[in-house]
Amino acid sequence: DAGVIQSPRHEVTEMGQEVTLRCKPISGHNSLFWYRQTMMRGLELLIYFNNNVPIDDSGMPEDRFSAKMPNASFSTLKIQPSEPRDSAVYFCASRGASGSSYEQYFGPGTRLTVT
Amino acid sequence: GNSVTQMEGPVTLSEEAFLTINCTYTATGYPSLFWYVQYPGEGLQLLLKATKADDKGSNKGFEATYRKETTSFHLEKGSVQVSDSAVYFCALSQAGTALIFGKGTTLSVSS
Numbered sequence: 001d002a003g004v005i006q007s008p009r010h011e012v013t014e015m016g017q018e019v020t021l022r023c024k025p026i027s028g029h030n031s032l033f034w035y036r037q038t039m040m041r042g043l044e045l046l047i048y049f050n051n052n053v054p055i056d057d058s059g060m061p062e063d064r065f066s067a068k069m070p071n072a073s074f075s076t077l078k079i080q081p082s083e084p085r086d087s088a089v090y091f092c093a094s095r096g097a098s099g100s101s102y103e104q105y106f107g108p109g110t111r112l113t114v115t
Numbered sequence: 116g117n118s119v120t121q122m123e124g125p126v127t128l129s130e131e132a133f134l135t136i137n138c139t140y141t142a143t144g145y146p147s148l149f150w151y152v153q154y155p156g157e158g159l160q161l162l163l164k165a166t167k168a169d170d171k172g173s174n175k176g177f178e179a180t181y182r183k184e185t186t187s188f189h190l191e192k193g194s195v196q197v198s199d200s201a202v203y204f205c206a207l208s209q210a211g212t213a214l215i216f217g218k219g220t221t222l223s224v225s226s
Contacts, residue, residue: 004158033213043204043216056213091158093214102147102208106158 002026004107006092012113018080021110024073025094033093033104034067034077043091049075061086082114117142121205121217128195128224136190136220138179138205146207148172148181148188149214153202162190162203195224 005024013019025032033048047057049069060067064083069075079086089111093104122137140146147166151159163172165181165188172179177192188205205217 042218045213048213093159102212102214103149103161103164104208104214106151106160108158 004092004094004105006090006107006110008110009108010111010113012115013082014115015083016081017114018078019082019086019112019114021077021090021092021112023075023077023092023107025075025092026096026105027073029094029096029105030072031095031104032069032075033095034075035091035093037089037091037109038087046077046090079112082112084114087112087114117146117207117209117215119205119207119215119217121203121220123218123220124202125221125223128222130197130224130226131194132224134190134192134195134199134222136203136205136222138188138190138217140186140188140205140207142186142207142209144209145183146209148179149206149208150177150179150188150190151204151206151216153204153219155201159204195222197224197226200224 007022031050034046036044046059047067052069067077089109091109093106095104118141149164150162152162153159163174165172168183170181179188179190202219202221204219206214208214
């Protein structure tokens, strides 16, 4: 099993540019989560999907952030326009169906730097 | 709401020392409890889990017991190694919701 795949691993962009982060969950998993990690705020849930449907997006910072899951094997997190305060490591995680004790499997993360 | 509180770090130990990282939680009902580990530059990896009261999760010499009476899930290891240096996160999940994490505890082990 390849695990959760994220791309790119590193992204450096200028303020005002659009950034798109990508995630491929583990095959067969039906829930997908986007987290953001910073030194100041730790790990924060941004949004999660169940069967491709957004369930909780209360952690999305503002309208500049959007996430989609067009099918069971792909999700994107878009920031437009980006700002320096968006600099963080963004993690994607996936989880199997209920009965799996709710453990999540994380990708390696995308380190975003906005200058 | 649900929350997880874990001890502040960093924790600095010598190789072969005993490790305890405290974790307490607030939740209604019976959450599942987890410890995740993050090595430098990597994502989070599941270290161990427990799904009901009095369960003991264990992996790679680490252990944690789900204590409902004290709402705790403390991580322990009898003899740490330099390779255990990492950030450790306690987390809970309930009824299939997203994980709620503690702030993480940095462990540094020197030889």
